Amino acid sequence: xxxxxxxxxxxxxxxxxxxxxxxxxxxxxxxxxxxxxxxxxxxxxxxxxxxxxxxxxxxxxxxxxxxxxxxxxxxxxxxxxxxxxxxxxxxxxxxxxxxxxxxxxxxxxxxxxxxxxxxxxxxxxxxxxxxxxxxxxxxxxxxxxxxxxxxxxxxxxxxxxxxxxxxxxxxxxxxxxxxxxxxxxxxxxxxxxxxxxxxxxxxxxxxxxxxxxxxxxxxxxxxxxxxxxxxxxxxxxxxxxxxxxxxxxxxxxxxxxxxxxxxxxxxxxxxxxxxxxxxxxxxxxxxxxxxxxxxxxxxxxxxxxxxxxxxxxxxxxxxxxxxxxxxxxxxxxxxxxxxxxxxxxxxxxxxxxxxxxxxxxxxxxxxxxxxxxxxxxxxxxxxxxxxxxxxxxxxxxxxxxxxxxxxxxxxxxxxxxxxxxxxxxxxxxxxxxxxxxxxxxxxxxxxxxxxxxxxxxxxxxxxxxxxxxxxxxxxxxxxxxxxxxxxxxxxxxxxxxxxxxxxxxxxxxxxxxxxxxxxxxxxxxxxxxxxxxxxxxxxxxxxxxxxxxxxxxxxxxxxxxxxxxxxxxxxxxxxxxxxxxxxxxxxxxxxxxxxxxxxxxxxxxxxxxxxxxxxxxxxxxxxxxxxx
Numbered sequence: 001x002x003x004x005x006x007x008x009x010x011x012x013x014x015x016x017x018x019x020x021x022x023x024x025x026x027x028x029x030x031x032x033x034x035x036x037x038x039x040x041x042x043x044x045x046x047x048x049x050x051x052x053x054x055x056x057x058x059x060x061x062x063x064x065x066x067x068x069x070x071x072x073x074x075x076x077x078x079x080x081x082x083x084x085x086x087x088x089x090x091x092x093x094x095x096x097x098x099x100x101x102x103x104x105x106x107x108x109x110x111x112x113x114x115x116x117x118x119x120x121x122x123x124x125x126x127x128x129x130x131x132x133x134x135x136x137x138x139x140x141x142x143x144x145x146x147x148x149x150x151x152x153x154x155x156x157x158x159x160x161x162x163x164x165x166x167x168x169x170x171x172x173x174x175x176x177x178x179x180x181x182x183x184x185x186x187x188x189x190x191x192x193x194x195x196x197x198x199x200x201x202x203x204x205x206x207x208x209x210x211x212x213x214x215x216x217x218x219x220x221x222x223x224x225x226x227x228x229x230x231x232x233x234x235x236x237x238x239x240x241x242x243x244x245x246x247x248x249x250x251x252x253x254x255x256x257x258x259x260x261x262x263x264x265x266x267x268x269x270x271x272x273x274x275x276x277x278x279x280x281x282x283x284x285x286x287x288x289x290x291x292x293x294x295x296x297x298x299x300x301x302x303x304x305x306x307x308x309x310x311x312x313x314x315x316x317x318x319x320x321x322x323x324x325x326x327x328x329x330x331x332x333x334x335x336x337x338x339x340x341x342x343x344x345x346x347x348x349x350x351x352x353x354x355x356x357x358x359x360x361x362x363x364x365x366x367x368x369x370x371x372x373x374x375x376x377x378x379x380x381x382x383x384x385x386x387x388x389x390x391x392x393x394x395x396x397x398x399x400x401x402x403x404x405x406x407x408x409x410x411x412x413x414x415x416x417x418x419x420x421x422x423x424x425x426x427x428x429x430x431x432x433x434x435x436x437x438x439x440x441x442x443x444x445x446x447x448x449x450x451x452x453x454x455x456x457x458x459x460x461x462x463x464x465x466x467x468x469x470x471x472x473x474x475x476x477x478x479x480x481x482x483x484x485x486x487x488x489x490x491x492x493x494x495x496x497x498x499x500x501x502x503x504x505x506x507x508x509x510x511x512x513x514x515x516x517x518x519x520x521x522x523x524x525x526x527x528x529x530x531x532x533x534x535x536x537x538x539x540x541x542x543x544x545x546x547x548x549x550x551x552x553x554x555x556x557x558x559x560x561x562x563x564x565x566x567x568x569x570x571x572x573x574x575x576x577x578x579x580x581x582x583x584x585x586x587x588x589x590x591x592x593x594x595x596x597x598x599x600x601x602x603x604x605x606x607x608x609x610x611x612x613x614x615x616x617x618x619x620x621x622x623x624x625x626x627x628x
Contacts, residue, residue, distance in 0.1 A: 001028040003066050003179050003207055004049065009058035011044055016433075018044055021058070022233035024226060026179065031201070031208045033218050035243070036228035037429070038445025038473045042211050043073060045228070046181050049209070066177045069170050073183040073211075073444060073471070075163030079152030083144065086151055087166045097122040098132050106147045129572060133617070138168050141196045142189075143354065157188030157354065164189075168200065182210040186217055187470045190354050191496050191528070213469050213477055215240050215499040240474075312489055313461045315344055316381035319490060320365065320462070325374035326515075327357070327364065333515030334360050337374070340519075342490055349501045349524060350494040352511030358494050359389070361511070362466055365492070385460030389467045392451050394439060400425065400450060401435040411457050428453045429476075444471035452480070461489035469497040498524050570625045573618050580618070584611045 004026040011018045018041030026032065036042045047053040049060060050070045062068060077086055084106070088099040101119045104111040123129055139145070142161045151159060164185060171178045180201075186194050198220045201208055212218055218225075218240055225236045225243045234250065236243040320342040327334040334357035342348075350358050363369040364376060366386055394403065404421045411424040419427070425435050428449050439447065448471050455463075463484070469477060477500070484491060484504050495501055501508075501524040508527055510518040520527050587604045590596060596604065 001063065001177065003028055003030075003063055003177070005059075005061040006049070007059045007061075009045075009048070009060065010056050011041060011048065011053075012056055013041070013044060017231050019228055019233065020231045022228075022231075023058075024233060024235065026207065026209060028177070028207050029204060030224060031206070031222045032210070032224045032226055033222040034209065034211050034226050034228070035474055037475055038449065038471075039434075039443045040228050040473075042228060043183055043443070046070065046183055046209070046211070049179075050181060062179075063177070066179055068179045068181060069167050071164060071167045071180075071182040071185055073187075075160065077151055077159045077163055080150070082148050082150050083162055084147040086162055087139075087147075087169060089166070094126050094128045094131060097126050097128045098135060101128075101132065102135075102147060129576075130614075133621075135169055138165050141200075142193060160188040161193075164197075171206070176205075178207065180206060180208050180210075182208070182212075184211055184213065184471065186212060186214045186496065187467075188354075189496060191351070191498060191524070192353070194496060194498075213472055213474060214497050215474070216497075312487070313383045313459045314381060315461045315489060316379050318377070318379035319344060319346075319382065320379065321375075321377040323375045323377070325364070325376060326372045327360065327369075328372060328515070329360075332357075335371075335517065336515030338517055345488060345490065347491045347504060347506045348493070349505035349508045350492060350511070351496075351501070351508055351524060351527070353513070356511040356513050358511055359466060361509075362388075362464055362492070362494060366464060382462050383458060383460045385455040385458065385463040387452065387455055387463065387465040387468050389470070392439065392447055392454070397438050397440045399436050399438055400430055400442070403439060403450070404453065407454060407457055412459065424453065424457070445473050445476065448472050449476065462492075463487065463489060464492045466494045467496070468493070469495060469500050498528075570622065573622045573625070577615060577618055577622065580611050580615055584608055584615075587611075 002025065006025070007023050008021045009023070010020045034042050034045065044053060047070075048055050049062075050068050051060075052070075078089075081089075084099060084102055088095050097119070101123055104116050104119055123132065139147075142165050144158075144161060144165055151162065154162070167180065167182070171180050185197065189197065194214070194217060198217060200206075201221050208221070210222070222239075223237070225238070225240070227234045227236070227243070227247065234247070236246045238246075322338055322340045325335050325338040350361065352358055360369060364371055366384055367376075367378075392403075398406075401422060404425055407421075409421055410418045411421070412418050422432070422435060426432070430446075430449075434446075439450070442450065448468075452468075468480070472480070481500065481503055491504065493501060493505060505523055507522065508518075508520040508524065510520050510527065512518055520530075522530075587608050591601060591604050
């Protein structure tokens with residue numbers, strides 16, 4: 001099914017052309033990634049497709065049966081509403097029924113029996129239980145709980161996950177014909193969440209257009225790449241490596257074409273200069289062709305690249321030493337007697353689930369937070385470069401050039417020379433016009449580039465990068481990775497970008513919770529592989545059988561009772577599974593008679609596959625509940 005057609009689309013923003021006469025199509029089942037430099041118009045294009053912004057020229061056609069669902073980079077969340085009200089924000093009988101049922105069962109108190117009976121009756125009549133199970137899966141995998149909590153009390157990362165849950169629920173509810181548009185969906189997700197999201201979006205019925213900096217995510221989800229470059233659109237069928245090869249070949253061809261035009265232009269110029277008095281008798285067609293060759297010969301292949309070249313402060317013998325460091329918040333332990341001595345040129349990745357204390361650990365190294373006990377000794381020559389998640393911290397809105405000149409007028413480079421503030425900005429892809437833009441008007445990625453500039457000018461020899469890849473475009477990330485690979489100082493990276501970590505770190509500090517930090521010798525992919533092997537081993541390992549006396553001696557407090565909601569779910573599963581088994585048997589019997597036509601056989605086969613998947617899902621949940 002044809003979902004979207006874009007024809008000759010053009011858009012200019014603040015006198016800057018973003019794109020001109022671009023055209024492309026989206027078909028059902030397409031999974032497309034949009035790639036471009038920050039500020040090139042990616043987010044603007046997504047908003048035009050959603051009808052939020054209007055193009056200057058061209059047309060966007062969306063099939064009348066297609067619903068477009070957007071996850072914005074900065075999603076609109078109502079801080080005064082609770083989580084449940086934000087997720088089920090629009091009116092629909094099924095969604096309303098699930099919302100009422102969840103409100104009654106999530107309150108933490110015994111629900112009013114009359115209200116609960118009415119809610120359950122609505123769920124039965126609308127056949128909403130299956131969709132309720134989908135909602136539970138999404139909320140559980142994104143670690144969204146306490147649905148009555150007011151959103152205004154949550155962190156930015158939690159709000160982004162709530163917005164993602166809302167989008168996925170909307171898509172799954174309307175999954176027949178939905179175009180899902182996502183701007184940086186992996187920001188604020190830990191790796192387990194990202195891997196689950198990859199699997200979820202990889203389903204055949206999902207039609208997707210996204211912007212992402214995560215190359216593993218891109219390769220695992222998308223099968224087509226659209227690139228916006230200098231206002232033009234280029235299409236690549238394949239993964240990121242294929243796209244990079246195709247782009248390199250395209251730039252090489254463009255450069256060769258320009259060289260050919262220059263050679264031809266020199267010949268035509270010599271011809272035009274001959275016999276100036278008789279020029280009116282010259283071939284009119286050849287004169288016209290001359291100006292065409294001139295235009296082609298004088299064009300420049302714009303391939304702006306970030307230039308990261310800074311002078312690093314000398315590293316002394318003593319780097320950074322942690323001795324018996326303890327840190328906790330109330331009953332939650334972050335570190336328990338942590339010991340480590342950093343060596344020259346060390347590259348460490350910091351990983352773990354959200355909330356286990358990774359950022360607290362970083363803040364302690366940077367002396368932003370104090371340890372409860374123990375010592376953190378920093379070498380005298382150490383100059384930290386702190387690339388934090390907080391971004392740029394400015395007291396008031398200023399122009400880019402003013403912000404940089406407040407840091408310094410001239411910047412030292414690795415080769416011993418100095419450049420002016422304006423020249424240094426150009427190395428970070430800020431054109432002379434962009435340098436006089438207010439910081440508030442920059443895109444998220446442009447602000448990240450400016451933050452990186454403000455850190456590197458101090459010539460740090462110990463870089464601490466907390467989620468550095470968020471909001472950076474892929475071309476800038478490639479340059480940053482090259483710079484960090486050659487960086488001679490120490491490096492600590494906190495990131496959920498698996499590709500970025502794999503390329504740069506030598507070993508990992510794995511925060512496992514309860515103050516436990518494992519030092520793993522390898523990159524993130526190697527660590528995840530080891531985790532999977534450990535999980536397989538645990539599954540295969542025979543479980544010890546406890547002696548009857550020991551079993552009898554166990555205190556009753558170790559086994560918790562099923563909640564009212566779980567009891568109801570268990571009863572529902574016990575009623576649904578036999579009904580599904582019966583339906584499956586009936587369909588199989590009908591198919592074995594040989595009396596069905598092709599279409600009926602196909603329809604029955606599809607339904608049997610659906611029932612089999614449902615039964616597996618329900619049996620797993622039944623086992624979980626029955627073991628409690």
